[in-house]
Amino acid sequence: MDENDPIDDESGSVDSNDPTRKEEYIKISVAILGKVTEKLPFDIHIQRAPGKFTKIFSNGDHMDQEQLAKYNLGKNVMHLYIHNTASETYSYYVEKLLEIGLDDPKSHTNAEMRAVVNEMISITLGEIESTMKMDQKTLRWAEKSIQGCTKILENDFNGLVLIMKLFSGQTYSMKHAFMVSIFSLLLAKALDYESERTLNHVGLGGLLHDIGLTRVRKELIGKQDLTPEESKEFKEHPQMGIQIVDDLKGIPSEVRSIILQHHEQPNGYGYPNGLYEKDIFHLAKIVTITDVFATLITEAPYKDATFSPSTAIKMMKQEIGHFDRKILKVFEGLVLPRSPKGADPRYNN
Numbered sequence: 001m002d003e004n005d006p007i008d009d010e011s012g013s014v015d016s017n018d019p020t021r022k023e024e025y026i027k028i029s030v031a032i033l034g035k036v037t038e039k040l041p042f043d044i045h046i047q048r049a050p051g052k053f054t055k056i057f058s059n060g061d062h063m064d065q066e067q068l069a070k071y072n073l074g075k076n077v078m079h080l081y082i083h084n085t086a087s088e089t090y091s092y093y094v095e096k097l098l099e100i101g102l103d104d105p106k107s108h109t110n111a112e113m114r115a116v117v118n119e120m121i122s123i124t125l126g127e128i129e130s131t132m133k134m135d136q137k138t139l140r141w142a143e144k145s146i147q148g149c150t151k152i153l154e155n156d157f158n159g160l161v162l163i164m165k166l167f168s169g170q171t172y173s174m175k176h177a178f179m180v181s182i183f184s185l186l187l188a189k190a191l192d193y194e195s196e197r198t199l200n201h202v203g204l205g206g207l208l209h210d211i212g213l214t215r216v217r218k219e220l221i222g223k224q225d226l227t228p229e230e231s232k233e234f235k236e237h238p239q240m241g242i243q244i245v246d247d248l249k250g251i252p253s254e255v256r257s258i259i260l261q262h263h264e265q266p267n268g269y270g271y272p273n274g275l276y277e278k279d280i281f282h283l284a285k286i287v288t289i290t291d292v293f294a295t296l297i298t299e300a301p302y303k304d305a306t307f308s309p310s311t312a313i314k315m316m317k318q319e320i321g322h323f324d325r326k327i328l329k330v331f332e333g334l335v336l337p338r339s340p341k342g343a344d345p346r347y348n349n
């Protein structure tokens, strides 16, 4: 598209109300395109009105950053779109950008790295959500996303907090997996886990902890008053989860343990194995806390109530024996920085 073309030019636009045209567009991150230095591997569109898209850059074009800035700033374009047929190309493109950032941290600014990592996580969770499967490719994307998060955490504790604000996952389960992963990384860091390997494990375990729910009947997820049979089926999701990851090459045993044990409780009343405190894997205890906290504070279509972080922590503290008390106390200091006890000075936003 020529620089001088008006934004409302009909050429290349698609009317979604036209029944003969069943085309879908996928929202992509504007920040990602700031990194394009070579020829674009896909077309880029803007949305002019609901269902109306106009192509602004074509596959093979050299990315014109000035033109992009004009759309981004001058015309208040907050989002760009690709056609869904280009989604795979876009995913590999984001993966490549992430690899560059992991190999050479100086290649991206902090903000660019946050945008790339955020986009890779969205793609990963979106792929799991739409296929209801986990394969070697999605595992690789998940691992790289978490390595990116760990890199961000190394440089800037608040970088991961900022990433949460960027996340635009479409569904409750995507948001939940993302939040549990980020909260788990922040909590592990607050507990002074410094090893990159350990942080990668807790982040990946947080992201994939409920992967077994993809094999549980959809109507049971979030349903109140499950029958005993339904409850039994639901409570099999940790084992379903490890069946899924055991079919993949290279899943770390630590991540496997987090998936299997994220509903265990120190008092022995958890599931699937009713383990006691000393037998529960230490990183699983982190994810148990962040999982319940994220559930309490997030709105979901099937939930009656959503709680503030302080009410959520209060409720969790009343559940004696459900959580590791020391870890919960550190988490309280992390998410309620104004709490008189244990405020973490690193979390000041």
Ligand SMILES: [Fe+2]
Pocket (backbone or CB within 6 Å): 209, 210, 237, 262, 263
């Ligand atoms: Fe779960």
